[in-house]
Amino acid sequence: MWPRLGRLKRVELHPFHPAETRECITADIAAGLVPREALNIGEWLHRHSNGSPLVLRELLEELATGHYDLTNSHALKLLDLDRRIHEMFPGTPFNK
Numbered sequence: 001m002w003p004r005l006g007r008l009k010r011v012e013l014h015p016f017h018p019a020e021t022r023e024c025i026t027a028d029i030a031a032g033l034v035p036r037e038a039l040n041i042g043e044w045l046h047r048h049s050n051g052s053p054l055v056l057r058e059l060l061e062e063l064a065t066g067h068y069d070l071t072n073s074h075a076l077k078l079l080d081l082d083r084r085i086h087e088m089f090p091g092t093p094f095n096k
Contacts, residue, residue: 015051018043024056034063037070048080058083 016024022042028034038045038060049055062068062083068075 013053016053016056018046021046021049021056024060028060034060035070038063041070041076044076058087
């Protein structure tokens with residue numbers, strides 16, 4: 001199977017349903033990657049990712065930095081903005 005992977009040009013994933021988004025958040029919490037409070041913003045994460053597994057992963061990676069107070073609505077806006085900046089300039093370090 002591995003030799004065939006080099007021939008793949010694109011892998012398409014269907015948009016996540018809200019339950020699948022919650023499963024990803026729960027898995028990241030269980031792994032100690034994101035704070036437990038991330039479950040409280042599960043709907044927000046699903047809405048802002050539009051069900052996209054890639055965007056959800058990017059949001060969860062931002063959350064993993066621990067720089068966001070999830071009880072603050074401005075922090076959620078900053079989270080989304082930071083994800084967009086890192087999407088445009090991958091690998092660029094930003095000071096928080």
